[in-house]
Amino acid sequence: MPTLTINGRDVDVGDEFLNLSPEQQNATVDEIAHSMGVGKSTQSDAPQHPVFDAARSFVQGFPLVGGFQPKIEAAADTGLSYLTGGATPEAGTLSGGIGERYHQALANISSDQQQFAQQHPALNTGAQVAGGIASTAPLASIAIPSRLAQASGALAAGGRIGLTGLEGAALGGTDAYARGDNVTQGAVMGAVGGAGGQALGEAISGGSSLVRALMRGSEGRAADRAASIVRQLGQSDALSPDSAEAELARLGPAATLADLGPNMQQAARAVASAPGSAQKQLVEALMNRQAQAGQRIEGAMDAAMGPRTNILDSADRISSSRSALASPWYDKAMPVPVADSPELQEIIKTPAFMSALAKANTLAGNEGRSLYSPTGNMGMHGPEIAPDVSKMTLQDLHYIQRAMQDNIGEIKTGAGFKDNEASRSVADVRRKLLGVMDDLSPEYATARGIYSDYSKVAQALADGQKVFSNATTPDMLQRTLAGLGESEKAAFTEGARQQVAQMMGTARNDANAAKALLDKGYNREKMALILGDDAAGGLNNAVDAERAFAATTQAARGGSMTDRNMLAQQIIPGDQKTPVLRSLLNLRFGDAALGAGERLASGAINARNERTRDAIARALLSRDATAFAPVAPTQNQIAPNIAAALIGATLPAERN
Known part of the structure; x- marks a missing residue:
């Protein structure tokens, strides 16, 4: 006891x-x-x-x-x-x-x-209330799940109020049970404190947000709405600030946010579909950009392949340079007398030499000379004559090798295996003759080397003009480029640039012509072989950019209504109103009331929507990739603290 x-x-x-x-x-x-x-x-x-x-x-x-x-x-x-x-x-x-x-x-x-x-009744109650507030304050940070705490809208606010009320009721009822008090009364007081405190905090937070919005002004609020819309559309295209920055850099300085994906392009379509300043601003900017497409493509071509040149002037320049450098050496070599040798006698006996000798003798005859001398024998048509080496100079052998070259060209015009064999046979005799001539005069060898180098450059210039034909494969091109020197490769690239210029010059739109050229066959691969990966990549990016720009302009100017466009129309405000009469006839009184309200406030609503479209147009025409940055989730810190404080205050107050 x-x-x-x-x-x-x-x-x-x-x-x-x-x-x-x-x-x-x-x-x-x-x-x-x-x-x-x-x-x-x-x-x-x-x-x-x-x-x-x-x-x-x-x-x-x-x-x-x-x-x-x-x-x-x-x-x-x-x-x-x-x-x-x-x-x-x-x-x-x-x-x-x-x-x-x-x-x-x-x-x-x-x-x-x-x-x-x-x-001390006041001190006792105050101390208990202070203890209750102090002990429940930590609950403010854990009372509401983060997703619900960060959600916006009236429904989310109602959920937070209800959840906090339930938590207050549970705490109050448990506390009353532990003290031996009335559990129901404790639960009610806890619920009132929790829900009431959360509701008060929500009201304070909403009021402060409203004040901030009013201080931003109508244009500021329009910019906020536009930013939210652009961010939503960017999420549909999986855009982040980093990926948007990279794509803008790839497409070049003329690119804007509107070019970064199909949903962004359809946003341009949605803005341009409603008459007003936003439509004018957006369409004019896109059309002005489109008008400069040819200049951008031309600039990209020049940056990658060099400026467009006159191919005939280039060929004449090569020929003039070749002649100017080789002529002094030829002038020294041509008067050199021909010294007989066993190698030369073997060449003279070939049909290739004898056939070319007739043409060379004609050229010598024009100079009052003959390459033949009497042999002392009589033939059917009179005294016999034969080539007389002692009467020849290097000029005469030069005529003969040129005649052989002409004969090779004539044989090549034919068709079939035999003609090819014949041309190779003549070419072999000519090669041997040139070797003898080089030995007779080092000056001739020097002149021929100069002439040969410039001939290769001229040939490379001509070959470059055929590089984008279907007959040239990437493997063939790779082998050709491997055998070219630096000057020859430069001439080859100049020839390729000329072919591009010719192909684009026949089209009404340079950008479309460039796209058609690079998209054909292996032309992108060929371009990389000619220019290198970096230069070719820059050119490909420029062409891809023009393709994106054209798609953006097309989306803004017209086209069929796609699912993406309908989504954008739902997100971006237009001027549609709910039909009042039809709603009444269908007994949809709520819709009818909504339609009547829309008409009463139509002026303000239309002005608000137009400001929003203007802000969206400005955003779409900008290069500000931060528009796609996710908004940091915000959490109302006021309401949970007020709720915790009221729960902590009401329970001791109820006990006293």
């Missing part, structure tokens, strides 16, 4: 006393004190400490934890009483066994709390 010390006297109470709540125990102790003729029980000569009692009330304000505070303190006093001979600073003198001492300490603490509450 528990024993209480009331006013210095031991009082035995029944075991049911232990089942009472702290408040009921206080009331019981007070009733016993009255029955003993004393207005209130007091601890035996225990001094009162308002600061300590206020701290005790502060801890008791904690939901759940505060309900166990008297028991924890009584257990501590019980243990302390054994160390101090039964006396404790706050619980007075305790005696008996450990259970009796615990119940005595618990009763005395409850009596002391009631006395403090009667003597």
Whole structure:
């Protein structure tokens, strides 16, 4: 049976006393004190400490934890009483066994709390409320899931209010149960504090957002709406700031956000479909850009392959340079007398030499000379003649090798294996003759080397003009380029540039012609072999950019309504209104009321939508890739804190 010390006297109470709540125990102790003729029980000569009692009330304000505070303190006093001979600073003198001492300490603490509450009601309630607020403040950061906390709209706000109310009800009901109070009343107070605090915080946050929006002005709000729309469209095209920056750089300085994907292009279509300043601004900018497509392609071609040249002038320049450098050496070599040799006699006996000799003798005859001398023998037609080496100069052998070259050209015009064999045979004799001539005159060898080098350049210039034909494969081109020197490769590239110029010159649109050229066969691969990967890549990017620009212009100017366009029309505001009469006839009174409201506010709505379209047009024509940066999720920090504070305040207030 528990024993209480009331006013210095031991009082035995029944075991049911232990089942009472702290408040009921206080009331019981007070009733016993009255029955003993004393207005209130007091601890035996225990001094009162308002600061300590206020701290005790502060801890008791904690939901759940505060309900166990008297028991924890009584257990501590019980243990302390054994160390101090039964006396404790706050619980007075305790005696008996450990259970009796615990119940005595618990009763005395409850009596002391009631006395403090009667003597200092405001301080007691304030300390408990402060404790409740302090203990529930950490709940503000964990009470609402992050996705719900970051969501916008009235529905999300209602969800947060309801969830916070439920959390407050659970906390209040559990706290009341732990203290032995009315659970329903505690749950109601917790729900009121949680939901009311969250609703108040939502209202404050919404009001501050409204104030900020009003301070931004109509143009600022239009820019905000446009930014949100462009961001949504960018997400549909999987655009991020980094990917957008990279694509803008690839497409070149004329590219804008409108070119970065099909949904961005359809956004341009949606803006351009509504009459107004946005339509004019967007369409004019795109058409002006399209008009400069030819210049951009020409510039890209020049950057990659060099400027367009006159191929005939280039050929004449090569020929003139070749003649100017070789002629002095030829002039020194031509008068050199021919010295007979076994190698030369073998060449003279060939049909190729004899056939060419007739042409060479004609050229010598024009100069009053003959390459033949009488042999001293008589033939059917008179005295016989034969080539006389002693009468020849290097000029005559030069005539003969040129005649052989002409004969080779004549043989090549034929067809069939035999003609090819014949041309190779003549070419072999000519090669041997040139070797003899080089030995006779080093000057001739030098002149021929100069002439040969320039001839190769001229041939490379001609070959370059056939590089994009179907007959030239990438493998053939690779082998050709491998055998060219630097000057020959430059001439080859110039020839290729001339072919591109000719192909583009026959088209009405340079950009379309360039696209058709590069998209044909292996031409992109050939271009990379001629120019290198970097230069060819830059040219390909320029052509791809023009293709994107044309698609953007086409999307803005017209075309069929696609699914993407309908999506953009849903996102970007237009001027459609709900039909009132049709809605009434269909008994859709809500729609009819909406339509009537739209007509009453049509002026303001149309102005708002036009400002939004203007802002979208400006964004689409810009190169600001940060438009696709995801918005950092925002969370209302005010509402959860207010809700936590009200829960912490209402529960202690309800208890008092």
